[in-house]
Amino acid sequence: MRATFMYGAGDVRVENAPDPALQQPTDAIVRIVRSCICGSDLHPYHNLPVSEQGTPMGHEFIGEVEELGSEVSGLKRGDLVVAPFAWADNTCDFCREGLQTSCRNGGFWAAGGIGGAQAEAIRVPQAQGTLVKLPAGEDSALLPSLLTLSDVYGTGYHAAKKANVNPRTTVTVIGDGAVGLMAVLSAKQLGAERIILMGRHKDRTDLGRDFGATDVVPERGQEGIERVRELTGGDGTHTVLEAVGYMSAYEMAVGVIRPGGVISRVGVPQYEEAPIGILSLFGPNITLTGGPAPVRAYIDELLPGVLEGKVEPGRVFDRTMSLDEVPDGYRAMDQRESLKVLVRP
Amino acid sequence: MRATFMYGAGDVRVENAPDPALQQPTDAIVRIVRSCICGSDLHPYHNLPVSEQGTPMGHEFIGEVEELGSEVSGLKRGDLVVAPFAWADNTCDFCREGLQTSCRNGGFWAAGGIGGAQAEAIRVPQAQGTLVKLPAGEDSALLPSLLTLSDVYGTGYHAAKKANVNPRTTVTVIGDGAVGLMAVLSAKQLGAERIILMGRHKDRTDLGRDFGATDVVPERGQEGIERVRELTGGDGTHTVLEAVGYMSAYEMAVGVIRPGGVISRVGVPQYEEAPIGILSLFGPNITLTGGPAPVRAYIDELLPGVLEGKVEPGRVFDRTMSLDEVPDGYRAMDQRESLKVLVRP
Numbered sequence: 146m147r148a149t150f151m152y153g154a155g156d157v158r159v160e161n162a163p164d165p166a167l168q169q170p171t172d173a174i175v176r177i178v179r180s181c182i183c184g185s186d187l188h189p190y191h192n193l194p195v196s197e198q199g200t201p202m203g204h205e206f207i208g209e210v211e212e213l214g215s216e217v218s219g220l221k222r223g224d225l226v227v228a229p230f231a232w233a234d235n236t237c238d239f240c241r242e243g244l245q246t247s248c249r250n251g252g253f254w255a256a257g258g259i260g261g262a263q264a265e266a267i268r269v270p271q272a273q274g275t276l277v278k279l280p281a282g283e284d285s286a287l288l289p290s291l292l293t294l295s296d297v298y299g300t301g302y303h304a305a306k307k308a309n310v311n312p313r314t315t316v317t318v319i320g321d322g323a324v325g326l327m328a329v330l331s332a333k334q335l336g337a338e339r340i341i342l343m344g345r346h347k348d349r350t351d352l353g354r355d356f357g358a359t360d361v362v363p364e365r366g367q368e369g370i371e372r373v374r375e376l377t378g379g380d381g382t383h384t385v386l387e388a389v390g391y392m393s394a395y396e397m398a399v400g401v402i403r404p405g406g407v408i409s410r411v412g413v414p415q416y417e418e419a420p421i422g423i424l425s426l427f428g429p430n431i432t433l434t435g436g437p438a439p440v441r442a443y444i445d446e447l448l449p450g451v452l453e454g455k456v457e458p459g460r461v462f463d464r465t466m467s468l469d470e471v472p473d474g475y476r477a478m479d480q481r482e483s484l485k486v487l488v489r490p
Numbered sequence: 491m492r493a494t495f496m497y498g499a500g501d502v503r504v505e506n507a508p509d510p511a512l513q514q515p516t517d518a519i520v521r522i523v524r525s526c527i528c529g530s531d532l533h534p535y536h537n538l539p540v541s542e543q544g545t546p547m548g549h550e551f552i553g554e555v556e557e558l559g560s561e562v563s564g565l566k567r568g569d570l571v572v573a574p575f576a577w578a579d580n581t582c583d584f585c586r587e588g589l590q591t592s593c594r595n596g597g598f599w600a601a602g603g604i605g606g607a608q609a610e611a612i613r614v615p616q617a618q619g620t621l622v623k624l625p626a627g628e629d630s631a632l633l634p635s636l637l638t639l640s641d642v643y644g645t646g647y648h649a650a651k652k653a654n655v656n657p658r659t660t661v662t663v664i665g666d667g668a669v670g671l672m673a674v675l676s677a678k679q680l681g682a683e684r685i686i687l688m689g690r691h692k693d694r695t696d697l698g699r700d701f702g703a704t705d706v707v708p709e710r711g712q713e714g715i716e717r718v719r720e721l722t723g724g725d726g727t728h729t730v731l732e733a734v735g736y737m738s739a740y741e742m743a744v745g746v747i748r749p750g751g752v753i754s755r756v757g758v759p760q761y762e763e764a765p766i767g768i769l770s771l772f773g774p775n776i777t778l779t780g781g782p783a784p785v786r787a788y789i790d791e792l793l794p795g796v797l798e799g800k801v802e803p804g805r806v807f808d809r810t811m812s813l814d815e816v817p818d819g820y821r822a823m824d825q826r827e828s829l830k831v832l833v834r835p
Contacts, residue, residue: 239749247749247774307777404584404592414767422762427755427781429592432652433766436775 147490148264149471150199154192157472158199165260165268170216171234173272175208175226178283179292180262180488181462182474183230184322185413188390190475202471203263203488204230204254205295207279207288217272225283226276228262228269229441230254230296235274243442248274263471265490277444280452289459289487290451293327297485298447298458299440300411301327301388305335306443307434308384308409312336315382317373317401318358321349323461323485324411325388326356330458332386333357334450341373341382343397349484352460366393370400377403384409387435392416399425410435462487492835493609494816495544499537502817503544510605510613515561516579518617520553520571523628524637525607525833526807527819528575529667530758533735535820547816548608548833549575549599550640552624552633562617570628571621573607573614574786575599575641580619588787593619608816610835622789625797634804634832635796638672642830643792643803644785645756646672646733650680651788652779653729653754657681660727662718662746663703666694668806668830669756670733671701675803677731678702679795686721688714688742694829697805711738715745722748729754732780737761744770755780807832 148162165174180203193200210224220226233240233248240248250271255261260268269275277294281287293299301324310316316332318325321344332340333356342358343365344350350361362372374381381403387394390412398408399420408431420426426433450456464483466474467490474486493507510519525548538545555569565571578585578593585593595616600606605613614620622639626632638644646669655661661677663670666689677685678701687703688710689695695706707717719726726748732739735757743753744765753776765771771778795801809828811819812835819831 242750244750244775307775405587405589410772414772417765417767417769418763419766420762421764421766421778422759424762426778427759430589430652430779430781430784432777432779433771434775434777434779436772439775 146265147468149202149261149468151189151193151202152199153195155190157190157202157475159469159471162264165266167212167214168268169270170214171271171273172214173210173217173220173269173276174212174266175269176211176266177206177208177262177264177490178225179207179288180490181205181292182263182471182478182486182488183296184324186475187479188413188415190479201255201261201264203261205292206262206267207292207295208267209283211266214272219273220276220278225279225281227279227291227294227444228275229299229444231437231439231441232269232271232275233441234271235441240274243439245439245441246437263468263488265468275441287451289462290457292487293458293461294440294444294447294451296440297323297327297461299443300324300438302331302443302447303438303440304328304386304388304409304411304435305331308386308407310335310337310384312338314384315339315377317341317343317382317385318388319343319385319394319397320388320412321346321353322388326353326461327458328386328388328411329353329358330356330456334456341376343369343373346481366397369397373401382406386411388412390415392419395419402431404429407432407434411438461485465489491610492813494547494606494813496534496538496547497544498540500535502535502547502820504814504816507609510611512557512559513613514615515559516616516618517559518555518562518565518614518621519557519611520614521556521611522551522553522607522609522835523570524552524633525835526550526637527608527816527823527831527833528641529669531820532824533758533760535824546600546606546609548606550637551607551612552637552640553612554628556611558617564618565621565623570624570626572624572636572639572789573621574644574789576782576784576786577614577616577620578786579616580786585619588784590784590786591782608813608833610813620786632796632804634807635802637832638803638806639785639789639792639796641785642668642672642806644788645669645783647676647788647792648783648785649673649731649733649754649756649780650676653731653752655680655682655729657683659729660684660722662686662688662727662730663733664688664730664739664742665733665757666691666698667733671698671806672803673731673733673756674698674703675701675801679801684727686718686727688718691826710742714742718746727751731756733757735760737764740764747776749774752777752779756783806830810834
């Protein structure tokens with residue numbers, strides 16, 4: 146099959162690779178119908194050390210079940226399925242608590258011998274717990290929106306849920322990438338009436354307004370903080386959904402959060418140490434939460450709205466490419482020519 | 491009057507000072523009946539720069555109302571009252587949300603022209619919002635327990651409430667000082683069945699067992715982390731109540747928290763930067779919360795249990811001193827001869 150590998154920063158190649166095969170009775174083999182490129186794929190695109198052996202890429206997909214291990218039930222060949230970006234048994238105590246990213250028998254795509262999703266096919270461990278059957282066909286116009294259940298929609302929703310966004314909370318979303326826009330959509334769904342989107346790409350913030358943003362702040366750093374404070378009577382907002390991951394975004398989050406508020410991070414932190422003492426989080430009783438989203442926990446909740454067309458998270462895809470074009474897709478996203486690239490293998 | 495001032499690390503003096511007088515119509519003058527020395531007073535005792543002008547000390551007191559400004563209602567001369575360690579109007583939006591430490595018209599004792607409570611008398615700003623009348627006399631045996639409502643009991647309770655401790659959560663309390671022991675008591679009150687107390691002073695951890703600790707871990711650092719993990723099947727506990735404030739305590743908190751859990755800090759952080767990235771908080775979806783406790787918010791809730799004798803938080807006081815003995819009280823607490831010193835002016 147064809148599959149995508151990264152050999153170092155900026156070096157993405159689509160190559161022939163062995164077809165995946167069942168290894169465990171809990172595995173499935175899925176033919177990829179739609180995949181995509183994630184904003185978080187741009188981190189290794191910037192800083193992956195050069196290696197002889199490429200790293201498989203991609204962690205979001207919709208596919209068709211081709212083979213099933215003997216212990217997988219509830220699925221059959223030909224089913225159209227969506228997979229969360231973390232595979233999980235969905236039965237252990239962590240999964241039952243809704244924290245499938247910490248599943249005792251789970252893991253992540255493109256790591257530990259599991260392939261990536263920017264490919265023609267993939268082996269799915271813990272298939273019964275991981276895959277969710279979709280009541281849709283391969284030609285459905287809903288596929289882009291359904292694909293966002295694999296990561297960005299559930300990730301934006303995780304940010305909003307962990308921050309306890311509700312009709313009484315004001316919200317700042319930091320970042321106008323796909324996850325930031327999904328955080329806007331999620332905050333709106335949870336009833337927030339005031340949603341300030343910090344982002345400076347007009348086409349993206351316009352989409353953010355469609356998703357529910359009431360204000361857009363293009364300024365960054367101290368200027369951006371002051372602008373949000375002006376918009377909120379000097380106080381900042383009850384919640385901040387941080388969908389970038391850079392230290393500058395964390396600093397803005399601390400700058401615009403209201404005393405007693407919640408900063409919820411879903412942008413993968415590109416730092417380990419950060420201010421959390423009296424001057425930043427402790428003094429004003431700020432709560433810091435978030436992490437890799439257990440999107441599996443949210444699929445059942447979010448799927449109906451997508452199927453009914455109440456929400457169109459798939460609008461974050463602004464370009465569709467074939468598998469062989471994936472390297473150009475990375476370039477286009479890195480250069481901000483594209484918000485998010487849909488891949489049709 | 492006599493009042494306590496600190497002139498630099500280790501330099502505590504009890505001196506003559508002007509009697510406090512009403513300045514605002516919202517003020518009251520209170521004669522101090524009981525005060526005490528706080529673990530957090532030991533931070534300046536270790537590192538306060540030398541100054542010509544002393545810093546007033548003390549932020550916990552029960553007293554008798556002596557004078558009232560013209561705009562204070564609901565109190566009268568002779569009332570016995572307890573004050574939270576932050577004064578507040580108790581009517582602004584933050585106060586109504588239960589965050590009196592961020593009151594729009596509030597502040598802290600021993601700062602900004604307000605005196606300290608290790609004194610014979612004190613001017614109380616925003617007296618109507620700040621002071622809570624006690625249904626007890628000056629000779630009540632309950633005074634030590636009632637005095638803990640001023641800070642340590644409410645602070646321990648804040649840690650447990652912010653961590654959402656309940657009958658289904660396991661708890662680690664870091665620190666066997668008065669606040670740590672109050673965190674144990676609070677976790678027990680909120681229904682926690684497993685409470686692991688990390689502390690190495692046997693007299694204190696014995697009191698912690700009386701308050702509800704089910705396990706005591708005297709080891710510290712990596713050894714302490716491993717011990718707690720052994721006690722919890724390798725997972726750590728759902729919540730950690732951090733009642734120390736040093737970086738070593740934060741590191742232990744990160745080491746013993748279960749994925750998806752909550753670290754709640756009430757020990758005043760003696761650091762500003764700390765690890766919060768993928769390897770510490772973000773990867774396992776840990777929530778970090780806490781801050782200066784809005785103890786005013788908890789007095790109404792905690793007072794009945796004290797009055798009924800259901801809890802005896804006043805057991806944290808193991809020594810009683812006169813005001814002139816306060817310098818020796820600091821020494822005794824610093825040298826761990828005393829857990830918490832009660833002061834009778």
